[in-house]
Amino acid sequence: MFNVLSRLADMKLPPIGRLFSWGPILILSIMGFLTYMVFYFVEMWWVPSQSVGGMVHITVYCITTLSSLCWFLTASFTGPGRVPRGWTPPNEAAVEYLQYCNTCKAYKAPRSLHCKKCGFCVKKLDHHCPWINICVGHDNHLYFAIFLTFTLLACFQAAIVVTTCLYHAINRGWYIQQGLQPVISLSSSRLMLTMFATGLAVGAVVAAVFLLHGQLTGFIKNFTEIEGWVLEKAKYRRRAAGLPAFVYPYDMGWKENLKLLLARDFDGLWWPVRKGCSPKEMMDEQKAQKKDRESRFFVCNVSDEYDGARVPLAAYPRAALAPPLSLAPRLPLRLGDCVRVLVDGPQWMxxxxxxxxxxxxGKRGWFPRAAVYTEEDLEDAQIDAQTDTQTHTITNALTVKTKSA
Ligand SMILES: [Zn+2]
Ligand SMILES: [Zn+2]
Structure with missing residues (x-):
């Protein structure tokens, strides 16, 4: 008895607190809402208690939805896997080129990155996912993909149910006239709700297809979302610099890549590389790209204050209509502030x-482009002012000439 109690005391509770964020709350609300709509409609459309088909249909929906929920919780609670405190590479020579993380007090393992939101170095970091409210990395990558697969299946089925029922409800008169079943009647508020559910289900299907495609491609070629960007940029950078094509060191062939993904005893810290390759090559490429990027950074000064509003409709209407598709914070600006621009967009920087x-x-974020001016803007303004002065002088001279004539 005492043993059982002490074992229970040793058991770690899942980090439930992780779910109390807008991402998981939104995902769970969408799942709940679509499930409610599916159950509401099957009673009118394909009643489970009246046919085997109807029963199979709703059972399949329940299985995919519950599986989606289970894998969602598994991906979130398992977490991405952190580089252990004090970790050093097994290969001593790697100390020369691996970066050291002062927060985690460990070397950054190849393919790992420090996530500021999670607060630790994540093994094979794919991306920080707001929906599961933690990073997707080595430990939960597969679980995340399984969650996406079941979400796609459940949302696809929900989309078919709500779209079909919406069609039947809109064409209700025709179905009654033809004596065809099912006849679905909806009040105007229910009709609006069904339209909303249709948009939501179709949107979720499109998003899941898009995300899952990215994940599966990454699994087959063994690259993460971040590494995918690096490889894409490497193509252009090396072509422009006249360098040979970049050989990605972690692509061991699809069979080996999938084996590594499924190998639960692999810790994801020191990854095998292709023959003749080294993790250093990937890091050198990333460093070269960072240097390229930094050479394009520039400093600008604040010309108009910005209060940090996400939709600054009154002060910056153009920027308000084209907000950046990013959850990163906004950067309030005061006159006299100086900002180093890392991303330069048409309306936002x-x-x-x-x-x-x-x-x-260390204070960083998005702000409207119209709130600042660059050295280039200043030069343009000076040239414009000079041109204006010259035009003004010429016009004056011409006026005087005409008068005297
Ligand atoms: Zn770290
Ligand atoms: Zn993270």
Missing amino acids: FGVKLTTEGQET
Whole structure:
């Protein structure tokens, strides 16, 4: 008895708190809402208690939805896997090129990255997922893909149910006239709700297909979302620099890649590489790309204050109509502030605030482009002003000439 109690005391509770964030709440609400709509409609459309087909249909839906929920919780609670504190590479030479993380007090294992939101170095970081409210990495990558697969199946079935019932409800008169079944009657508020559910289900299917396609491609070629971007950029960078094509060191062939994905005893810290390759090559490529990127950074000054509003309709209407598709914070600006611009868009910029000595403050985020001016803008304004002055002088001279004539 005492043993059982002590074992229960040793058991770790799942990190339930992780679910209390807008991402998981939204996902669970969508799942709940679509399930409610499916159950509401099957009673009118394909009644489970009246046919085997109807029973199979609703059973399949319940299985896919419950599986989606289980894998969602598994992906979130398992977490991405962190690089252990004090980790050093098994190969001593790697200490030369691996970065050291001062927060985690460990070397950054190949393919790992420090996630600021999670607060630790994540093994084979794919991306930080707001829906499961934690990163997707080595430990939960497969679970995340299984969650997407079941979500796709459940949402596809829900989309068919709500779309068909919406069609029947809109054409109710015709079905009655023809004496065809089922006749679905909906009040105007229910009709609106069904339209909303249709949009939601179809949107979820499209999003799941898009995400799952990315994940499966990554599994077959053994690259993460971040590594995929690096490989894409490497193509253009190396072509422009006249360098030979980049050989991705972690692609061991699809069979070996899938074996590594499914091998639950592999810790995901020190990855095998292709013959003749080294993890250093990937890091060198990333460093070269970072250098390229940094050479394009520039500093700008604040010309109009910005209060950090996500939709600054009154102050910056153009920017408000084209907000950046990013959850990153907005950066409030005051007159006299200086910002280093890291991403330069047509309406919004992403940057980091600088001190008066030109050091980065750590405060970073998006702000409207119209709130700042760059050295280039200043030069353009000076040229315009000079042109205006010259035009003005010429016009004056011409006026005087005409008068005297
Ligand atoms: Zn770290
Ligand atoms: Zn994270």
